[in-house]
Amino acid sequence: MTDAPTTAPVARAATAGEVLAGYLTAQAGVxxxxxxxxxxxxxxxxxxxxxxxxxxxxxxxxxxxxxGALHTFGPxxxxxxxxxxxxxxxxxxxxxxxxxxxxxxxxxxxxxxDSLADTAPDxxxxxxGHPGAPKARALLERQLTLARTxxxxxxxxxxxxxxLHALADRMTLLAGELPLEPEAAAEPAVALLPRTAxxxxxxxxxxxxxxxxxxxxxxxxxxxxxxxxAPADTVPVPRGAGDTADVALAADDxxxxxxxxxxxxxxxxxxxxxxxxxxxxxxxxxxxxHQDASDAAATVAAAARTPRITPATAYVLGVVHADQRLDxxxxxxxxxxxxxxxxxxxxGPAAVASD
Amino acid sequence: MTDAPTTAPVARAATAGEVLAGYLTAQAGVxxxxxxxxxxxxxxxxxxxxxxxxxxxxxxxxxxxxxGALHTFGPxxxxxxxxxxxxxxxxxxxxxxxxxxxxxxxxxxxxxxDSLADTAPDxxxxxxGHPGAPKARALLERQLTLARTxxxxxxxxxxxxxxLHALADRMTLLAGELPLEPEAAAEPAVALLPRTAxxxxxxxxxxxxxxxxxxxxxxxxxxxxxxxxAPADTVPVPRGAGDTADVALAADDxxxxxxxxxxxxxxxxxxxxxxxxxxxxxxxxxxxxHQDASDAAATVAAAARTPRITPATAYVLGVVHADQRLDxxxxxxxxxxxxxxxxxxxxGPAAVASD
Numbered sequence: 001m002t003d004a005p006t007t008a009p010v011a012r013a014a015t016a017g018e019v020l021a022g023y024l025t026a027q028a029g030v031x032x033x034x035x036x037x038x039x040x041x042x043x044x045x046x047x048x049x050x051x052x053x054x055x056x057x058x059x060x061x062x063x064x065x066x067x068g069a070l071h072t073f074g075p076x077x078x079x080x081x082x083x084x085x086x087x088x089x090x091x092x093x094x095x096x097x098x099x100x101x102x103x104x105x106x107x108x109x110x111x112x113x114d115s116l117a118d119t120a121p122d123x124x125x126x127x128x129g130h131p132g133a134p135k136a137r138a139l140l141e142r143q144l145t146l147a148r149t150x151x152x153x154x155x156x157x158x159x160x161x162x163x164l165h166a167l168a169d170r171m172t173l174l175a176g177e178l179p180l181e182p183e184a185a186a187e188p189a190v191a192l193l194p195r196t197a198x199x200x201x202x203x204x205x206x207x208x209x210x211x212x213x214x215x216x217x218x219x220x221x222x223x224x225x226x227x228x229x230a231p232a233d234t235v236p237v238p239r240g241a242g243d244t245a246d247v248a249l250a251a252d253d254x255x256x257x258x259x260x261x262x263x264x265x266x267x268x269x270x271x272x273x274x275x276x277x278x279x280x281x282x283x284x285x286x287x288x289x290h291q292d293a294s295d296a297a298a299t300v301a302a303a304a305r306t307p308r309i310t311p312a313t314a315y316v317l318g319v320v321h322a323d324q325r326l327d328x329x330x331x332x333x334x335x336x337x338x339x340x341x342x343x344x345x346x347x348g349p350a351a352v353a354s355d
Numbered sequence: 356m357t358d359a360p361t362t363a364p365v366a367r368a369a370t371a372g373e374v375l376a377g378y379l380t381a382q383a384g385v386x387x388x389x390x391x392x393x394x395x396x397x398x399x400x401x402x403x404x405x406x407x408x409x410x411x412x413x414x415x416x417x418x419x420x421x422x423g424a425l426h427t428f429g430p431x432x433x434x435x436x437x438x439x440x441x442x443x444x445x446x447x448x449x450x451x452x453x454x455x456x457x458x459x460x461x462x463x464x465x466x467x468x469d470s471l472a473d474t475a476p477d478x479x480x481x482x483x484g485h486p487g488a489p490k491a492r493a494l495l496e497r498q499l500t501l502a503r504t505x506x507x508x509x510x511x512x513x514x515x516x517x518x519l520h521a522l523a524d525r526m527t528l529l530a531g532e533l534p535l536e537p538e539a540a541a542e543p544a545v546a547l548l549p550r551t552a553x554x555x556x557x558x559x560x561x562x563x564x565x566x567x568x569x570x571x572x573x574x575x576x577x578x579x580x581x582x583x584x585a586p587a588d589t590v591p592v593p594r595g596a597g598d599t600a601d602v603a604l605a606a607d608d609x610x611x612x613x614x615x616x617x618x619x620x621x622x623x624x625x626x627x628x629x630x631x632x633x634x635x636x637x638x639x640x641x642x643x644x645h646q647d648a649s650d651a652a653a654t655v656a657a658a659a660r661t662p663r664i665t666p667a668t669a670y671v672l673g674v675v676h677a678d679q680r681l682d683x684x685x686x687x688x689x690x691x692x693x694x695x696x697x698x699x700x701x702x703g704p705a706a707v708a709s710d
Contacts, residue, residue: 119599125603245482245484247479248480248483304670311669314670315672318675319677322481322673322677326681
């Protein structure tokens with residue numbers, strides 16, 4: 001039923017197909033309403049920054065939720081259609097997150113430099129009065145503005161591309177006629193619970209493998225000195241022109257970034273079932289800080305490789321890099337404070353539901 | 356009584372003068388036995404490093420204890436003699452601590468660079484493979500070796516100086532004929548307790564003014580970004596050719612360094628009274644780490660101002676500087692974990708004894 005309210009409890013007499021259709025139709029509606037606004041604003045004048053932030057946010061939220069549901073409840077859908085849709089939604093997520101990511105990174109890094117270089121008498125920073133601070137700030141601002149402009153241009157182009165139009169058509173089709181597998185769709189709605197439980201179990205398994213016991217002790221052991229070994233099942237990390245340390249840091253961060261994806265999938269799966277997501281939103285936020293700090297640190301390391309910078313600039317970038325890695329550690333510590341209390345609640349229902 | 360055992364409980368029927376004479380005579384004995392060995396070894400061949408480390412350590416331990424007792428139990432001594440003695444002992448402490456300080460700083464900083472630059476597959480460092488790491492390491496090693504050699508030369512000169520001979524004579528006099536104020540010396544030994552309580556109270560008062568509540572939350576608030584304002588009663592900090600940040604950092608660290616002096620005074624006062632020092636030794640150790648990290652950070656900041664270093668070198672020094680400041684934060688955090696449990700025990704007996 002396409003007009004089923006998305007908040008309908010799974011327990012209500014309904015089929016799995018009806019619940020999924022209700023949820024996805026609502027999200028596709030958000031997508032289709034937000035898209036013209038995002039395109040229109042973005043295209044209104046060249047170089048306009050930002051595109052309608054609210055419309056782009058709405059678009060991103062819908063895209064993430066649709067992609068998550070297609071992943072978690074995969075067997076209920078036509079497999080070819082679901083796989084193609086997920087690929088296209090992933091492409092749009094990458095496109096939509098780039099520019100806001102650079103904006104957040106700019107705010108974070110320029111804020112860090114300003115704070116470190118602050119000369120206020122009631123709390124001078126570690127780099128107060130350092131001659132390299134204004135130079136490092138200007139360098140970071142220049143490079144991040146350039147990256148932001150480029151990602152904005154790419155967004156503008158793609159928002160008018162045939163590929164996006166095809167995705168919009170796909171969403172229109174979804175809202176009217178969701179390609180469900182008949183057998184799975186006809187099952188009672190409670191059949192969605194084991195899949196939701198599996199999404200939670202995947203999160204629990206990944207989170208328990210994270211070295212948060214190390215991070216649960218503040219400033220413990222290694223500190224900045226030494227990163228843990230990358231687990232064997234770490235997802236491969238794209239690398240640029242960085243050095244060994246960049247690769248090592250990326251490998252160290254990868255399981256945490258992966259955990260964030262699993263947190264989001266679990267959140268959206270619970271949303272489909274109209275179940276409360278407990279503290280997953282807070283965990284998502286903490287892991288978001290982890291990712292932002294990790295990305296920012298990588299940006300600073302890359303900026304330090306800019307040719308012909310002064311030693312003073314490079315020194316300040318070294319301090320800022322370490323500062324961002326400290327924020328990475330702080331996010332892991334925050335995770336370690338939240339997770340042990342949260343995990344039993346997640347593992348419990350999951351175990352029951354899988355029976 | 357010069358042959359009174361130094362472990363005699365204060366409660367034993369004895370005068371305050373007897374307890375002080377027993378303690379100081381024993382310490383002066385250590386001083387006089389260690390001195391020729393320290394001088395002899397140091398002078399045996401030019402540039403010999405280290406002088407007999409054990410003898411120098413023994414000497415330093417005795418000097419600190421004598422100076423502490425003269426301060427805490429000041430009214431029991433001839434005031435001119437006590438003041439002169441403390442000045443000379445302070446001079447010797449500065450002389451004896453310089454070279455070991457540079458040695459520890461060298462170990463700490465080169466170890467930090469090595470760890471940060473480690474390429475081991477089971478835990479690569481944040482600076483693994485960074486081209487600036489070997490250069491920064493060589494720069495720090497060169498500068499610290501130079502400083503160490505200079506302080507060793509100064510120590511060699513002063514160990515043969517008339518000033519040291521005069522101090523040794525003073526210690527010989529002390530062992531035979533401690534210049535006590537007759538009235539105070541004739542008091543019962545329990546008269547030492549209020550002075551010991553005052554030493555503990557001074558520590559409690561200073562420690563409670565430290566911003567350890569801020570540091571008690573790991574990674575809290577400012578992190579590396581912003582230092583607290585220096586309290587109004589901060590002891591002045593000598594400054595070199597540093598910039599605003601050096602002054603701000605020094606002001607931020609000063610109350611913690613001051614607290615360490617008070618911990619040592621309290622420890623030695625309890626030792627005079629043959630009282631257990633509880634966990635003060637552990638607190639001394641934590642504040643020692645604080646001081647070492649603070650000194651090391653200042654050394655790195657100074658090294659980064661070396662003319663004509665490469666940007667890569669400067670960048671690595673920036674990371675190492677921030678790393679050492681993180682160790683400063685970690686020491687404050689450790690203090691904040693120990694202090695609240697320790698303070699009531701210290702404040703309690705002190706309050707009672709002062710009644």
